[in-house]
Amino acid sequence: MWDGITTGLETALTLTNLLWVLVGCAAGTVVGMLPGLGPITAIALMIPISYKLDPAGGLIMMAGVYYGAVFGGSTSAILINAPGVASTVATSFDGYPMAREGRAGRALAIAAYASFAGGTLGAVALMLFAGYLAALALAFQSPEYALLLILALSSVVVFAPPGQRLPGLATLLLGLILGTVGTDQLAGVQRFTLGRLDLADGIPFVIIVMSTFALAEAFRMVISDEQISAPQGQALRAAELRIPLAQARPLARVVGRSSLLGFLVGVLPGAGATLASFFAYDLEKRIGNGSREAGVAAPEAANNAASTGSFVPLLTLGIPGSGTTAVLLGVMLSYGLQPGPRLLTEQPEVFWGVIVSMYLGNIFLLGLNLPLIPYLARLINLPPKVLIPLILGFATLGVYLTTLNPFDLIVMLGLALIALALRWFGFPLAPLLLGFILSGLLEENLRRTLLLYDGRAFFLLERPAVVAIGAITLVVWMLPLWQRLRVRGGADG
Amino acid sequence: MGYRLLIGLLLAVTVGYLTLARRIPLDPWSAEELVNSRTLPTLFGSLLTLVLLGLLFTQPPGALRFGSRPQGIRLFALVALLGSFIALLQYAGIWLAMTALLLAALLIMGERRLPWLVALSVGIPFGGWLLVERWLGVYVPGILFGTGA
Numbered sequence: 001m002w003d004g005i006t007t008g009l010e011t012a013l014t015l016t017n018l019l020w021v022l023v024g025c026a027a028g029t030v031v032g033m034l035p036g037l038g039p040i041t042a043i044a045l046m047i048p049i050s051y052k053l054d055p056a057g058g059l060i061m062m063a064g065v066y067y068g069a070v071f072g073g074s075t076s077a078i079l080i081n082a083p084g085v086a087s088t089v090a091t092s093f094d095g096y097p098m099a100r101e102g103r104a105g106r107a108l109a110i111a112a113y114a115s116f117a118g119g120t121l122g123a124v125a126l127m128l129f130a131g132y133l134a135a136l137a138l139a140f141q142s143p144e145y146a147l148l149l150i151l152a153l154s155s156v157v158v159f160a161p162p163g164q165r166l167p168g169l170a171t172l173l174l175g176l177i178l179g180t181v182g183t184d185q186l187a188g189v190q191r192f193t194l195g196r197l198d199l200a201d202g203i204p205f206v207i208i209v210m211s212t213f214a215l216a217e218a219f220r221m222v223i224s225d226e227q228i229s230a231p232q233g234q235a236l237r238a239a240e241l242r243i244p245l246a247q248a249r250p251l252a253r254v255v256g257r258s259s260l261l262g263f264l265v266g267v268l269p270g271a272g273a274t275l276a277s278f279f280a281y282d283l284e285k286r287i288g289n290g291s292r293e294a295g296v297a298a299p300e301a302a303n304n305a306a307s308t309g310s311f312v313p314l315l316t317l318g319i320p321g322s323g324t325t326a327v328l329l330g331v332m333l334s335y336g337l338q339p340g341p342r343l344l345t346e347q348p349e350v351f352w353g354v355i356v357s358m359y360l361g362n363i364f365l366l367g368l369n370l371p372l373i374p375y376l377a378r379l380i381n382l383p384p385k386v387l388i389p390l391i392l393g394f395a396t397l398g399v400y401l402t403t404l405n406p407f408d409l410i411v412m413l414g415l416a417l418i419a420l421a422l423r424w425f426g427f428p429l430a431p432l433l434l435g436f437i438l439s440g441l442l443e444e445n446l447r448r449t450l451l452l453y454d455g456r457a458f459f460l461l462e463r464p465a466v467v468a469i470g471a472i473t474l475v476v477w478m479l480p481l482w483q484r485l486r487v488r489g490g491a492d493g
Numbered sequence: 494m495g496y497r498l499l500i501g502l503l504l505a506v507t508v509g510y511l512t513l514a515r516r517i518p519l520d521p522w523s524a525e526e527l528v529n530s531r532t533l534p535t536l537f538g539s540l541l542t543l544v545l546l547g548l549l550f551t552q553p554p555g556a557l558r559f560g561s562r563p564q565g566i567r568l569f570a571l572v573a574l575l576g577s578f579i580a581l582l583q584y585a586g587i588w589l590a591m592t593a594l595l596l597a598a599l600l601i602m603g604e605r606r607l608p609w610l611v612a613l614s615v616g617i618p619f620g621g622w623l624l625v626e627r628w629l630g631v632y633v634p635g636i637l638f639g640t641g642a
Contacts (some may be wrong), residue, residue: 045631166548170503173540175531180533191514191530192514390570393591393617406579
């Protein structure tokens with residue numbers, strides 16, 4: 001392995017390849033900041049440039065684009081509540097409120113540090129355990145995924161505050177329902193499209209996120225009494241970028257466990273950074289101190305570690321675990337590289353070069369983004385009369401540039417008004433987004449499982465991972481009952 | 494009252510969804526299967542109906558305070574503006590339509606400083622055009638001013 005790392009360092013530390021990491025990080029950050037344009041778009045847009053480079057240089061640049069776009073997405077999530085990609089949605093839950101409290105700089109700094117730590121820990125784990133984890137990735141099949149998704153979805157409802165459980169379940173089901181619109185991937189029939197071809201591919205994620213988060217928030221700011229409380233015109237002090245030691249210690253623990261969780265979830269094909277970030281956020285709210293800082297650090301560390309973890313099945317098995325790694329697989333194939341077990345033996349400089357460049361990419365990203373934070377944070381200090389038009393502009397631009405279809409803007413406007421009504425009466429909208437994101441995956445895996453086992457649950461018990469996840473799910477479902485019994489017992493006592 | 498109306502509307506939409514779920518075409522093999530294209534939509538729709546019925550008899554989980562009448566009018570104006578923008582962008586292209594959207598939205602929100610109006614409504618679309626069409630080379634359609642004109 002050490003030989004491999006040396007080979008990787010030799011490949012990545014050439015002046016040309018360092019330059020390509022830098023270019024990739026910068027381009028990824030800029031594209032990722034635009035709502036709707038995530039890592040897949042950023043990588044796809046950089047493909048023509050990568051063709052002009054050698055395989056190692058091209059893939060090293062793409063790794064930089066990937067990380068840059070993930071970090072760029074969290075910037076728009078924190079500043080204007082417009083997470084451009086699903087994996088940064090959880091960051092906006094606490095990041096945006098921090099920005100509204102006038103702590104945008106601190107939120108962005110925590111996101112930068114946590115992304116750096118998550119990505120770095122992920123790269124180290126990838127170097128050390130890639131071979132072993134590939135077996136785990138292969139062991140996870142439809143039954144395990146189906147149960148894991150049920151666990152993720154039920155956690156959102158079970159762990160919500162008691163008064164929010166039923167409304168949370170309602171919005172979760174609304175999200176699941178919205179996710180069923182479009183062509184059924186298993187049977188090929190169109191569902192709920194009302195005869196419109198525009199809906200045949202389903203409702204794009206960017207529409208849901210822009211309508212429920214960005215636009216609905218802008219509308220709420222227009223109509224509500226509550227205004228942005230950030231001190232207007234206040235310049236960000238450099239001190240805000242430094243996390244005090246008393247706060248850094250607990251955050252380091254948050255980042256450590258979130259990175260581990262994120263990496264493991266990221267290794268599983270199909271699960272990816274989104275599920276990892278939601279799991280990490282949820283876990284932190286359960287077992288952590290519940291601070292907003294931890295709520296930003298956990299999903300950021302997890303989604304970056306998961307992004308690295310998703311390279312495990314790609315590099316070791318040739319299986320793309322996410323949409324982004326599928327695009328990267330295409331890039332590798334176009335270079336004549338065949339990802340899989342033989343990549344390590346036949347082209348170690350590419351394998352290890354990519355892994356080492358991930359680590360370097362994280363260092364470059366931190367160096368690039370920290371100096372930019374004071375300027376980015378000023379955006380949230382803009383008065384609402386300027387900020388609201390900007391949110392409208394970015395949201396519509398994000399949707400239109402993704403789909404180039406005016407019909408999608410009509411759908412976005414309609415959904416934004418429904419989201420505003422739901423927000424008005426205190427319905428949480430995060431479960432809606434999670435339900436929508438996971439709806440297709442859940443249906444695909446659940447139906448495949450039931451078809452494979454012909455509805456006989458007994459055979460599922462022969463799969464240890466199914467039994468383990470099933471047991472955890474049952475425990476999670478029982479928690480509210482147990483809490484109620486404890487409260488009643490305390491009152492009686 | 495507004496809360497019950499919202500739940501009622503959602504219930505109506507869910508019932509419509511369930512009706513459409515029953516009409517999803519199935520081939521003879523799928524119809525015989527334990528799970529098919531109708532199964533999960535029917536499950537989701539039925540569960541949502543039950544949850545909404547439960548919510549009908551509870552208090553709203555929380556409510557925002559409504560500002561003032563002018564704020565309501567401002568929201569209506571912004572929604573109408575977005576509708577006009579959608580109609581305009583098919584003809585004028587995204588960048589010209591975006592200029593109009595930003596300028597009008599800034600005016601609706603009460604911004605009157607000329608340098609801000611010009612900088613934002615012209616600067617952002619121009620920067621977007623440079624980045625998307627010139628640098629990234631993405632084709633953006635538009636009848637009058639799109640790349641494809």
